Amino acid sequence: MSVQEITFVIIAVIGGVSAVRMVTSRNVVHAALYLVVTLAMVGAVYLVVAAEFLAWVQVLIYVGAIVVLLLFSLMLTKAPIGRDTLDNQQRGLAALVGMGVLAGLAFLIQDSFGGSKPITLHQATTEQVGVTLFRGFVWPFEVVSVLLLAALVGAVVIARKDDPAGSRRGPDRRAPLRRGSEATRR
Amino acid sequence: MIRLPYLLFFSAVLFSAGVYGVLARRNAVLVLMSIELMLNAVNVNLVAFNAYLRDAALTGQVFALFVITVAAAEVGIGLAIVILIYRNRETINVDEVNLLKW
Numbered sequence: 001m002s003v004q005e006i007t008f009v010i011i012a013v014i015g016g017v018s019a020v021r022m023v024t025s026r027n028v029v030h031a032a033l034y035l036v037v038t039l040a041m042v043g044a045v046y047l048v049v050a051a052e053f054l055a056w057v058q059v060l061i062y063v064g065a066i067v068v069l070l071l072f073s074l075m076l077t078k079a080p081i082g083r084d085t086l087d088n089q090q091r092g093l094a095a096l097v098g099m100g101v102l103a104g105l106a107f108l109i110q111d112s113f114g115g116s117k118p119i120t121l122h123q124a125t126t127e128q129v130g131v132t133l134f135r136g137f138v139w140p141f142e143v144v145s146v147l148l149l150a151a152l153v154g155a156v157v158i159a160r161k162d163d164p165a166g167s168r169r170g171p172d173r174r175a176p177l178r179r180g181s182e183a184t185r186r
Numbered sequence: 187m188i189r190l191p192y193l194l195f196f197s198a199v200l201f202s203a204g205v206y207g208v209l210a211r212r213n214a215v216l217v218l219m220s221i222e223l224m225l226n227a228v229n230v231n232l233v234a235f236n237a238y239l240r241d242a243a244l245t246g247q248v249f250a251l252f253v254i255t256v257a258a259a260e261v262g263i264g265l266a267i268v269i270l271i272y273r274n275r276e277t278i279n280v281d282e283v284n285l286l287k288w
Contacts (some may be wrong), residue, residue: 013194023207042226049237068273077272088212098206105198118187132243134277144255151259155266
């Protein structure tokens with residue numbers, strides 16, 4: 001076993017265990033923290049396979065932004081604690097399906113790539129990623145930016161509190177602020 | 187030097203955990219977290235095959251970047267919907283949101 005493989009196995013064991021703990025944990029905040037560990041380990045795996053830029057993107061977007069978003073929504077929805085309120089009745093069936101998926105994938109991986117030669121790793125510099133992104137994928141890049149903008153506006157529209165009385169109040173710029181503070185006090 | 191099946195097996199473990207989470211959890215935020223886990227498994231696969239095929243253009247990594255972006259958009263919209271459901275129904279258990287269930 002090479003150094004990379006040993007490092008990878010350690011990282012993968014931590015990541016896999018915390019992934020399993022995440023889906024079986026009884027406390028929602030613990031689940032979110034296990035998710036942080038798993039995502040950080042996925043980022044470390046990117047570093048091991050020399051995908052440097054992607055590793056830092058993973059840390060910034062997932063560990064930094066998405067987990068904070070998830071924690072905020074856990075806080076706003078007052079998520080309860082306990083197995084019976086967090087899991088449904090088909091837990092055994094779901095475990096069966098999960099194990100089946102894992103067994104099928106493991107068999108397929110071993111069958112198709114079991115005898116493949118080890119990968120010789122080359123570092124992927126940020127420059128190369130940028131060149132590919134802005135030479136070959138400019139249009140997808142623009143489309144995805146429009147998608148993000150649409151998602152941003154859509155999230156604001158969906159989650160905004162509808163107040164029919166407020167719309168009659170006219171163009172008072174401070175009215176939404178006051179309404180917001182009332183909502184937090186309630 | 188690293189063997190491809192190692193990476194693929196790690197990704198398979200993450201994906202199966204995500205499948206279990208989506209099927210077994212009642213809380214909608216936890217379901218969204220499990221979906222994030224599955225998307226990450228896909229990204230690991232993309233990066234692994236990018237390294238395996240020695241693609242000098244790094245198409246796999248760029249694809250993983252797009253997946254991350256779309257996942258961020260998805261989780262934003264998903265959490266907005268979750269908060270709206272909580273405001274209207276006082277619950278985010280996916281089995282209690284059954285207004286359209288026959």
